[in-house]
Amino acid sequence: MSLSKEQIAQRIAQELKDGYYVNLGIGIPTLVANYVPKNIEIMLQSENGLLGMGEFPSDDQVDPDLINAGKQTVTASKGAAFFDSAESFAMIRGGHVDLTVLGAFEVDVKGNLASWMIPGKLIKGMGGAMDLVAGAENIIVAMTHANKHGVSKILNKCSLPLTGVQCVKKVVTDLAVLELKDGAFHLMELAPEVTAEEVVSKTEAPLVISDQLKTMSF
Amino acid sequence: MSGLDKVVTSYDEALNGLTDNMLLMVGGFGLCGIPEGLIDKVAATGVKGLTCISNNAGVDGFGLGKLLEKRQIKTMIGSYVGENKLFEELFLSGEMEVILTPQGTLAEKIRATGAGIPGFYTATGYGTKIAEGKETKEFDGRMYVLEEAYPKADFALVKAWKADRYGNLVFRKTARNFNSMIATAGKCTVVEVEEIVEAGELDPDLIHVPGIYVHRVIKGKFEKRIEQRTVKS
Numbered sequence: 115m116s117l118s119k120e121q122i123a124q125r126i127a128q129e130l131k132d133g134y135y136v137n138l139g140i141g142i143p144t145l146v147a148n149y150v151p152k153n154i155e156i157m158l159q160s161e162n163g164l165l166g167m168g169e170f171p172s173d174d175q176v177d178p179d180l181i182n183a184g185k186q187t188v189t190a191s192k193g194a195a196f197f198d199s200a201e202s203f204a205m206i207r208g209g210h211v212d213l214t215v216l217g218a219f220e221v222d223v224k225g226n227l228a229s230w231m232i233p234g235k236l237i238k239g240m241g242g243a244m245d246l247v248a249g250a251e252n253i254i255v256a257m258t259h260a261n262k263h264g265v266s267k268i269l270n271k272c273s274l275p276l277t278g279v280q281c282v283k284k285v286v287t288d289l290a291v292l293e294l295k296d297g298a299f300h301l302m303e304l305a306p307e308v309t310a311e312e313v314v315s316k317t318e319a320p321l322v323i324s325d326q327l328k329t330m331s332f
Numbered sequence: 333m334s335g336l337d338k339v340v341t342s343y344d345e346a347l348n349g350l351t352d353n354m355l356l357m358v359g360g361f362g363l364c365g366i367p368e369g370l371i372d373k374v375a376a377t378g379v380k381g382l383t384c385i386s387n388n389a390g391v392d393g394f395g396l397g398k399l400l401e402k403r404q405i406k407t408m409i410g411s412y413v414g415e416n417k418l419f420e421e422l423f424l425s426g427e428m429e430v431i432l433t434p435q436g437t438l439a440e441k442i443r444a445t446g447a448g449i450p451g452f453y454t455a456t457g458y459g460t461k462i463a464e465g466k467e468t469k470e471f472d473g474r475m476y477v478l479e480e481a482y483p484k485a486d487f488a489l490v491k492a493w494k495a496d497r498y499g500n501l502v503f504r505k506t507a508r509n510f511n512s513m514i515a516t517a518g519k520c521t522v523v524e525v526e527e528i529v530e531a532g533e534l535d536p537d538l539i540h541v542p543g544i545y546v547h548r549v550i551k552g553k554f555e556k557r558i559e560q561r562t563v564k565s
Binding site: 181 | 361362363364365387410411412413414420423424430432434435436437438439440442443454455456457458459460461462493503504505506507508509510511512513540556557558559560561562563564
């Protein structure tokens with residue numbers, strides 16, 4: 115059975131390590147914050163100028179001056195700091211963020227990803243994504259395995275304008291966990307009740323099936 | 333306004349000198365920390381052919397969205413279009429020139445403008461569309477793109493929480509965003525604030541932007557509209 119968005123987020127949360135500074139992109143990545151293991155301490159960086167993003171506010175805590183990069187009202191957690199956009203991207207570009215989780219339209223075997231425009235149809239803009247993928251040590255892409263037409267988003271070569279080159283390390287989809295090693299996607303984990311054959315048949319890029327292949331556990 | 337006193341009392345005075353085809357930088361991230369009254373005044377003057385540097389372009393009907401509606405912007409430079417339908421339409425139809433720039437590069441270009449640095453190298457965007465036609469250089473085995481500073485803005489429009497009469501600025505929470513760099517990058521930096529205090533009342537250790545960068549300060553009125561009100565369930 116393919117994973118829900120929440121389950122994708124829950125699986126990614128297992129990648130968090132004690133002491134990490136983490137930037138979560140808009141969409142599925144934002145949900146990762148709901149599944150941070152209780153026994154570790156991490157800080158969420160929001161590129162609009164907040165280190166230490168807390169949970170959503172209660173009604174009477176809502177403050178228009180306190181939002182996250184998705185423009186949602188949030189709170190600041192204990193030990194948080196505010197700063198300007200240049201400082202924020204100094205943290206990002208300077209490699210101080212331990213993990214970046216972001217969404218994508220497409221990824222390919224070279225570790226390239228596309229996420230900011232579909233020519234002639236849709237322009238979201240790259241926001242901070244290009245800086246994040248250029249700066250983070252560790253990048254995980256969170257997305258559905260196929261687009262809404264059932265077409266694989268894991269490709270031999272991205273067809274859309276790129277956000278970054280050779281930057282993706284790991285992809286978590288509704289069907290599988292893939293790692294990019296030596297120019298190929300390795301199938302590392304399967305969603306519960308999903309077979310390796312199903313993932314292979316739904317993926318354009320060739321997959322190396324890991325000899326440590328296992329089913330995800332939550 | 334005399335000596336080091338930067339305070340003006342009307343929006344006419346605040347934007348005195350604004351004409352067609354000028355370069356504007358406007359602070360804010362989404363609708364957070366935008367100089368609402370100054371933007372309204374730009375809309376009211378009806379100036380046209382503007383080049384606007386701002387991370388976003390407001391939302392339909394609010395913030396810079398008002399200038400889009402009146403077709404006052406010829407070229408928009410920012411990082412995110414998002415859910416602003418009119419922005420996307422004007423972009424896709426080619427009616428308005430749009431230069432999308434990665435957010436960190438945008439921030440650093442503005443910072444460089446204010447700091448007198450003509451350009452810098454960044455790994456951001458290497459190998460993508462935005463690096464096309466730009467000089468690249470290898471440092472320690474990695475490729476970087478040369479990004480140039482902007483010219484100084486004719487008007488830099490900034491929103492701060494508090495200012496003193498000398499133009500020292502303090503921001504609040506995430507409303508600082510692009511405002512502090514934009515404040516440094518204007519030939520004429522105009523700051524709209526929630527509160528003006530006397531010089532000496534702000535703790536010098538806690539000033540975010542020193543008054544040297546600021547030319548005019550006006551006390552504004554803010555609606556502070558929220559783009560996405562999310563609360564815990």
